[in-house]
Amino acid sequence: MDFRDRAIAPLRAWIIKKKSTLGPLAGAIAVFWIISRLRAYITTSSNSTKLPSPRFALPYFGHIFHLGYDVIKTVSQWHEQYGPIITIQAGVKQVVIIADPFIAHEVLGIKGSQTANRPYNKVITEIYSRNGRGMSVADVNTTSWKKSRAIAATFFGPSGVKKKLTDICNETEKLVDLLATENNVDPYPHLLRFALNYMMFSCFGKQTTSINDPLFKSAKHQVSYAKDLTKIKHMASGYLPVLSFIDSLLGREETIEKHIAARDSWTSALMMEAYNDRKDCIATTLMDSVYAGEIDEMTAIVTVVDIIAGGMETTAVTMTWAFGILSVKPEIQRKIQKELDHFIETHKRMPMFSEREQFPYMIAVQRECMRFRPTATIGLPHEAAEDIVWRNKIIPKGAMIVANMVAMHMNPEVYCDPHVFRPERFLDKTETFTASARSKIEDRDQYNFGWGRRLCPGIYVAEVHMFSVFTHVFARHTIVPRMDYKGSPVPLDLESFLPRRETTMIVATPPSYQVRFVPRTKHLVQ
Numbered sequence: 001m002d003f004r005d006r007a008i009a010p011l012r013a014w015i016i017k018k019k020s021t022l023g024p025l026a027g028a029i030a031v032f033w034i035i036s037r038l039r040a041y042i043t044t045s046s047n048s049t050k051l052p053s054p055r056f057a058l059p060y061f062g063h064i065f066h067l068g069y070d071v072i073k074t075v076s077q078w079h080e081q082y083g084p085i086i087t088i089q090a091g092v093k094q095v096v097i098i099a100d101p102f103i104a105h106e107v108l109g110i111k112g113s114q115t116a117n118r119p120y121n122k123v124i125t126e127i128y129s130r131n132g133r134g135m136s137v138a139d140v141n142t143t144s145w146k147k148s149r150a151i152a153a154t155f156f157g158p159s160g161v162k163k164k165l166t167d168i169c170n171e172t173e174k175l176v177d178l179l180a181t182e183n184n185v186d187p188y189p190h191l192l193r194f195a196l197n198y199m200m201f202s203c204f205g206k207q208t209t210s211i212n213d214p215l216f217k218s219a220k221h222q223v224s225y226a227k228d229l230t231k232i233k234h235m236a237s238g239y240l241p242v243l244s245f246i247d248s249l250l251g252r253e254e255t256i257e258k259h260i261a262a263r264d265s266w267t268s269a270l271m272m273e274a275y276n277d278r279k280d281c282i283a284t285t286l287m288d289s290v291y292a293g294e295i296d297e298m299t300a301i302v303t304v305v306d307i308i309a310g311g312m313e314t315t316a317v318t319m320t321w322a323f324g325i326l327s328v329k330p331e332i333q334r335k336i337q338k339e340l341d342h343f344i345e346t347h348k349r350m351p352m353f354s355e356r357e358q359f360p361y362m363i364a365v366q367r368e369c370m371r372f373r374p375t376a377t378i379g380l381p382h383e384a385a386e387d388i389v390w391r392n393k394i395i396p397k398g399a400m401i402v403a404n405m406v407a408m409h410m411n412p413e414v415y416c417d418p419h420v421f422r423p424e425r426f427l428d429k430t431e432t433f434t435a436s437a438r439s440k441i442e443d444r445d446q447y448n449f450g451w452g453r454r455l456c457p458g459i460y461v462a463e464v465h466m467f468s469v470f471t472h473v474f475a476r477h478t479i480v481p482r483m484d485y486k487g488s489p490v491p492l493d494l495e496s497f498l499p500r501r502e503t504t505m506i507v508a509t510p511p512s513y514q515v516r517f518v519p520r521t522k523h524l525v526q
Contacts (some may be wrong), residue, residue: 049394051096052082053089062089064239070501072377076407084411085390087399091239093119094399096384099407101414103390104451105441107401111388112452116140119383119400121238127253127260128229134302136310136380140453144295148303149457151285155202156311156461164201165352165464171197171207172468176477176517184482184514188320192220195315198465199308204270205279219308222263226309227506229256230380267301282307309506311458314375315465317507318448322369322466325421327479327515328491332423336362337520340475351471353464357430362474364426366466367445372421374405375448377499377508382454406499406508408447421494433463473517482514 057063068074075097078086084100098104108115118125118137129137135152138145154160161168175194179185189211196219197207208216229235237244247253271283278284286300326333339359343351356363381400388395395401410418415425429436429445437449437459449456456462473479481491492513499508 049392051085051087051393051395053087054078054082057089060091060242061240062091064090072404072406072499075404076410079404079407085393090400092241093239094396095381096395096399096401097378097404098401099404100411101408101444101447102441104403104408104447107388107390107395108382108403108451108454109441111390112454114385114388115382115401116453117383117385119381119398121235123229123235123238123253123256127256128226129306130260130264130298130302133296133299134306135457136306138299144299147289147295148286148299151282151289152303152307152457155282155285156458158460160202161461161464164198167201168198168464168468169350172472175469176472179473180477180517180519182516182518184516186512186514187323188316188510188512191316191319192312194469195465196220196223196308196312198461199311201281203282203304203307204274205277205281205283206270206274218266219312222266222305223309223312225259225263226305227313230506263305264298264301267304268297271300271304307458310456311461313507315462317509318370318375318462319466319469320510321373321375322366323479323515324492324497324510324513325369325372325494326365327481328494329421330478330480332365333474333478336365336470336474337478340471344475350475353467356432356467359471360427360430361423362470364423364429366470367426367429368421368423370448371409371415371446373497373499373510374409374446374508376405376506378402378404379450380454380506403447403451405447432460434459477517477519480516480518482516 054063054066056066058065066074075086075088076099078088079097079099085096085098085103087094087096089095096107098107117139118132125132125137132138133144135145135148138148140146171194175190178190179187193208193211193216196216200215200219201207206215208219210216237247271287274281274283275287283300283304286295286303287297289295290297290300336359339361340351343355343358351358379402381402384395384397384399384401386397409415412418426445431439433449436443436445437455449459481489484490492515497511497513500511
């Protein structure tokens with residue numbers, strides 16, 4: 001008999017003895033509740049190497065039924081109760097969740113050689129990524145991952161983006177023209193096309209013409225389906241293997257396989273078209289590597305799929321959040337416009353990204369938007385390759401590790417008054433997003449771009465896009481709330497302006513909304 005049983009035995013005997021006076025039902029409840037609480041307390045106290053965990057995990061199911069409909073809200077409440085790093089049992093999977101950036105840096109950054117890879121999931125690993133190919137899911141130690149990553153870094157780094165600055169500027173002007181109708185408009189689909197066009201041009205050397213373009217619709221469908229695969233309905237059997245028979249019964253895997261096969265054919269056709277035309281794009285570079293025997297063709301296909309999915313949705317979501325927030329912050333927009341007006345009046349032209357340091361307030365607003373409403377809720381998970389010792393606690397081999405981005409960016413120990421939208425907190429942060437993401441953890445401004453070896457390879461191009469959109473929008477327009485049928489403004493309520501509950505690992509999608517882009521009465525842009 002171990003210590004826990006010796007401690008609980010007298011209490012159990014007393015309760016059983018008194019059970020008849022308590023009544024059968026009350027006695028059963030009392031036994032279950034008191035013994036469970038005492039066991040949990042003693043277990044927590046006596047197992048100092050274990051991470052804190054919420055109580056009342058059920059056999060086999062673990063904490064799944066305690067998560068509720070709003071998973072992020074529930075997990076964030078657990079962080080408040082149990083601390084910045086907790087572990088939950090999601091069926092057969094142990095999941096370590098981190099809400100503190102310094103802990104995340106230690107676990108996912110410093111110990112990155114042990115935590116950089118992804119956990120296995122049949123749908124994601126075998127079907128979506130074709131047995132772990134591409135960049136998002138592939139093992140970081142493979143030659144093909146390193147090759148694909150290097151190609152992406154070349155095209156999305158400063159030298160690659162510099163070649164396309166004119167195209168970015170032209171696309172931004174088209175975007176603003178579509179938004180600036182003074183009518184109620186949902187900016188999200190237009191921002192999706194804006195982000196997709198750069199990804200398509202980088203990958204295939206071609207672009208879409210409008211949100212009604214069949215090419216745009218096809219690409220959007222591919223990305224939306226990929227995002228949908230990270231929803232719990234497609235991943236449930238990975239946590240609860242007993243449910244795998246339902247997948248077989250409903251033919252889910254066969255359906256997914258058919259879609260992914262169609263995706264591969266669609267992508268391959270665009271890649272070969274670009275390669276045969278010798279376009280200066282990612283597809284051509286990847287196919288050169290295929291014919292040189294450095295990677296196989298399926299790796300090239302999945303790499304392009306990863307790039308389009310990662311670059312399109314995240315960029316659009318980030319700016320959609322920003323536009324919604326700023327639509328109810330007119331005083332902040334005026335400060336941005338003041339910076340822009342001063343530059344344009346002095347130089348008689350629009351600014352370039354290389355001149356970004358002349359816009360400290362605008363850059364601070366961008367950072368605060370990304371902190372206030374992060375691009376992702378948890379991002380793609382990592383996995384412990386072996387038992388990891390962290391501050392005398394053990395993260396067991398095989399555990400899934402995720403960062404709670406929402407709680408992390410609302411951490412009061414990192415950000416003063418985190419629930420207040422305050423760009424001034426970042427006025428001393430003048431370095432680029434890339435420099436910040438690669439700096440010491442205490443110098444990072446926000447954590448949307450990930451950790452360690454999995455740091456986003458598209459940080460630079462994302463910031464260039466955001467700079468271009470902000471400068472072109474606010475130099476000539478102001479974002480205001482939508483009008484109702486009576487002509488009255490209907491401002492967004494930021495307290496309820498939260499990610500959709502049925503969210504995914506990839507992005508924290510904003511709720512649908514409309515705003516108006518109204519021309520400024522006096523602007524300096526000709």
